[in-house]
Amino acid sequence: MTTTTAVPATSAKQIEPLLAVTNLSVTFETPHGTVEAVRDVTLEISRGETVAVVGESGSGKSTLAASINALLASNGRVSGGSIRLDGAELTELGEKAMTAIRGNRIGMVPQDPMTNLNPVMKVGAQIVEALEVHGRASGQQARDQAVALLEKAGIADAAARSNQYPHEFSGGMRQRVLIAMALACRPELLIADEPTSALDVTVQRLVLDQMAELADELGAAVLLITHDLALAAERADRVVVMYRGEVVEQGLSAEVIEAPQHDYTRRLLAAAPSMATPKIATSVTEPGTREVLLSLRGVERRYRLRGRREPLVAVGGLDLEVRKGQTVAIVGESGSGKSTTARLALRLEACDAGVATYRGTDLATLKRTGLKDFRRSVQPVFQNPYASLDPRYTVAEVVAEPLRVHRIGDTRSRSAAVARLLDQVALPAALADRYPHELSGGQRQRVAIARALALEPELVVMDEAVSALDVLVQEQVLDLMVQLQRDLDLAYLFISHDLAVVRLVAHEVYVMQHGRVVESGDPEEIFGNPREEYTKRLVAAIPGRREALR
Structure with a gap:
């Protein structure tokens, strides 16, 4: 059997x-x-x-x-x-x-944190709403879960910060809120x-x-x-x-x-940057003799936050210089003070202490004409391209806007300038008549870069300007930055969390933590032989150290 x-x-x-x-x-x-x-x-x-x-x-x-x-x-x-x-x-x-x-x-973490959070609702309430809509929790239980989710997503002091609004968070922190929301219902x-x-x-x-x-x-x-x-x-x-x-x-x-x-x-x-990729930064001879464009001396910026008795020191005692033709980079974790430093450099916010100068002039003293001249010389590229582009304007109108505001050229010459600028940032001419919502995130960021270059500024402040770009376009934009620097002696204040990219383009790097500079110097030395434990952690956290690609 x-x-x-x-x-x-x-x-x-x-x-x-x-x-x-x-x-x-x-x-x-x-x-x-x-x-x-x-x-x-x-x-x-x-x-x-x-x-x-x-x-x-x-x-x-x-x-x-x-x-x-x-x-x-x-x-x-x-x-x-x-x-x-x-x-x-x-x-x-x-x-x-x-x-x-x-x-x-199905949980969803979208690409653009600011446009996917309700600006008039506290972040904790938005997570509570997700839990209550799907019957996962309600009342105090939902509020407790919202705080726990924010903690798991890396938000420090989550209980207090859950009572704040999206605009009170950095871009990276807003992204973490979206991740907490996506994970809320498991x-x-x-x-x-x-x-x-x-x-x-x-x-x-x-x-x-x-x-x-x-x-x-x-x-x-x-x-x-x-x-x-x-x-x-x-x-x-x-x-x-x-x-x-x-x-x-x-x-x-x-x-x-x-x-x-x-x-x-x-x-x-081949286009993905690694810590071993040859630098592309233009050589700066005798950097100490070059003219100082931007100078920050003892700069501080403090904020009063809901739920906190003591003010938050976003930037504390910062000393930094950017010289003509030089790329100075700032790296650090989200909330370290990088973007606040950019806003101070652009005079979008005032210093609470210290002094910020451009070509020796105190930015706090600039009035209408002087401020307009400063804005022409110093242009920004922000982290969030969708929020910084007028949704009512076509791409062509967005790029031409600085030329119109500063009364440069006529309609015909501006149109020619727009075509040239779009080509420089690898955007097809066919996109000129489209609106920002019709573009991908990377395409929107390229439009923002084209707009910043329209006035041929001396200094461009780039706040995570290439973080939304795929590696092929990123490579093109970085090469463009370096070429413009060679041709125009252009200077950059380059803010990024991508250490491999910073190493490619920067002449000097500042590492920030909790609003203060913990280490600064040559990128090769900083990233190759970091002295501070914080810098060592940043380098160690690079995905696969990017060496898996080589």
Whole structure:
């Protein structure tokens, strides 16, 4: 008699991926005709798996994410294919059914923190709202959970800060609030669309560790959309590479990163900066003899915050100089005082102590004419391109605005200048008639850079100006910065959390922590042999030390 062992049948439910996107196509109706933004895309994500979608700005990454959540713009539609969540076809669901899924079964961390937080609601109340809408908690329990979520996302003094408004947070801290909201209902699928592009490397690691813990704890899936290939290599099980709306390569992270099969993937890898990439900064001879443009001496900036008795010292006793033709970089964690320093340098805020001068003139003494001349000489590129671009203006109008304000040229010459500037920042001329909401995040940032260059300033203050750009465009913009510096003797105050990028372009670097400079000097020395423990932590937190790409 033969004995057989029964093998339990595996149900389709058990083997079916959590998310299955099959032959997906997405089109948009525009004044210029129908645009197919996503074409025939197929990918799967299983429970507990992290899949990264990488590609340059405009490749269709964010459109893919919006399609899954049924959050396409009104002129967009899924024109073909299927999106199934745990076997259920999402493209056939109405708005009411999708509302119950968004934030509950599918968590979303969007790219732009400021435009995705309600400016008139305290951040804690916004997390409480997410919990209450989906019946996860209410009242004091929901408020306690909101504070706990902010703590897990890396917000210090979370109980007090939960009673503040979004504008009272730095860009990186606002992003952490969005991450806390996305994790509030413990979703099955977390879609993270460039979730760490505004975060310093140490907080980035904290946030991504939290996402990994969630996936492990709940068996959740993570769809990570990023232009950071080192991040994809370190954090994802599989990588999907998109180019012009199509998937050109996908596979295990190590295989795609170490042995790319498609020319486009190889180009992405070649453009990614590492701590070993040759510097591109222009040589500055006898820097001590060059004219000092910007000088900060003993500068302090303090803020009164709700829930705190003592003022917050955002910048304390800062000494810094930027000379003509020089790039001075400031690095540090979110909330270290980098962006506050930029606002003081631009005279968008006043110093509480110390003095800030430009070409020897105290910025606090500038009146109308002097201030206008200063604004022409010193131009900003801010961290959040969507918030700094007028949504009522076309791209051409945005870029031409500084020329109109300063009465430079006529309509014809301004149009020619706009075309030249758009070409300099690698934007096609066809985008000139579009509005900011019709552009990707990276495209919007390039518009902001083009606008800053319009007046041919002496000093450009760049606050995380390349953090939203994919590596190919970032490479172009950094090369452009260096070329302009050579041609025009242009100076930069360059603020960034990307140490590899800073090392490429900076002549001098200042490391800030809690509003104070803890270390400064030559980038090669600072990053190669950091003296301070804080600097060592920043260097150690770089994803894969970017060496996985080389």
